[in-house]
Amino acid sequence: MSPRDLVSEALGGLLQRPGRSALTSLGTVLGVGTFVAVLGLTATTSAQIDSTFNALTATEVTVEDTGGSEADDVPLSFPDDAQRRVEKLHGVEHAGVYWQVRLEGRADDTVRATLTGDAGDGERGANVVAADPGLLRAVEPTLREGRLFGAWHSEHRQPVAVLGAGLASRLGITSLENAPAVHIGGRAFTVVGILEDVKRETGLLLSVIVPRTTAEDIWGTPDSGSRAKMLVSTDVGAARQIADEVPVALDPAHQDRFGAVPPPDPKALRSSVSSDLGQLFLLLACVCLVIGAVGIANTTLVAVLERTPEIGLRRALGARGIHVTGQFLTESAVLGLLGGLVGASVGTLVVVGVAVAQHWTAVVEPLTVATAPAAGMLTGLLAGVYPAWRAARIQPVEALRR
Template identity: 50%
Template structure:
């Protein structure tokens, strides 16, 4: 029976190749998608864990009803935290308590202006450094501006684009509710607080004088630490900032890197496994359609075999053997193509290719199962063909 099945496949190489193409694409997509999942998960987990594991936030206590809003961070918060071993940069920030502010490059009455989606942020010089900004032009304000409460600002790239500010040699000024702030720098990108890219950032001392303490959003400190020091800093920060009453501040350490990596792996693996299964179903449908067409073309052959004594089960087993052999061969070729694609893309992206043997090694067997299931209905249909009707056709 195996010899007869192989002879039938070899005698029709074009049709056999088209039938096998569905399995090649299905298994190849299966291996490729799962390989990309493992590789991309490794890259995302590494990058995401590195950023999260080096970030600590310290939140100010929210004022109770009827209590006057205040900032519980001392004026020298940046210096107190930066003296801790393992801290790279730290600073306090909050959104300025402004509702629908008028932000423009010239003084406008409230009825004519608007924020255009921009926000005014108060941030200490240490907070700016903790964002790990990339400057496109200019510089960041410093302790001199902070100490004197100077009316200066740094623009995020989105805010600079909205305001039409691309250069600083003409000394541009941004008006917030008709108050002028000299633009000293434009930030093109940040590693933390991406919302600041659509904001006008001013010193906290300047914001306190102009708008008062934060109301809707309490002050927060952002701390950039060295790897491995985040949890220790989260424990020490409230005591270093307010030794008189550390409970006024709440430190939020980064999530456990192992739990974070497992969560990313589970989410990505589930999504891409579903896509891979869809690819396999599409391949199986292609095999079933092509095998069914092949049976219709070989009706005369089936009738001749039945007239020579072949039973229905013999016909069914023959076509099941053919479809399974095609599925196995397609699974082998698809596995090879999938592994090649994953390795090639990883090399081009300078990634580390990750191929799980649990998914790669059984892939040819998956092709065999897909071929067997796809050929089941056509084989049963071929087995029900009557010899006399087949010979008449």
């Protein structure tokens, strides 16, 4: 039989039972569609991971106050104008010094929304953070209400505070209409703003943040247990260079008092995440293809049993076993090819749909889409091997007796 005869016979057999053929190829459609979709979503999410790393991790530098050597250890190494010095560096967007104020051991270590109250009122042990105005801009905040304190508040050592959304809810402060105040250790601070969210230093959402200069006047410099830090937000690509320059800009004579921590190189982590996602999704796609192959094999085997009289008649008219084998293998391959074409289209539409819904950029490898129909045809071909072998072993006399 020529290839043309094989294809013609296969199409004739499929078109005789169009409903069954469509349901049989559905397994391949799902398998190939999943194959294309998961590989496309893997590439798309990997690209999104890259952009997330670039937007946040690769633009953040943390500077720690190490205090220098034991001989000249100082409680606060950052100069008063540390923010101004660092923000002059090319590539720096915002920078600010901050530390956690320790209230433990003081006469009143409670943060309250009212001055008077029972001993159990308020938040004992609540985080109180002393910060430069630049820190509040470096964390990329979203304000629920009010504003951030600025350079004027810091310069004039004003008793103002910005609350994180979590702490504000605990204290019962939901609005700034009545100019509420919080009382930290018995001292009143006017609440000027409430943070809804931050992209960096999420612990600030459970904290009350006061100007650094005000905190120094009231509680002094940080103790050895809560060393000051500086958060620096930079342009993309400038973080590692800024990490080298910050100690010199802060104190050229005592650079050892500052430990600048540059962002880790995200390339290895991105590769690891992408590899893990790729392996997981590829395994899932292969499982779907196997399920589709089992469906084709099962339906083809049932078709062989139902078409036993037809096979016997063909054998009686001179068809050999190889002809019957070729016919059923071709039918399975055609089913797989059609399922692969439809599945590749469905998978591509799924990737584009998810990307549009998430406001991402869809990434679909042309090689994946091009090889998907071939994968479907190969799946169908392999699935038809056993049914075709069973069909070829049917004896004409026994088949015609049925």
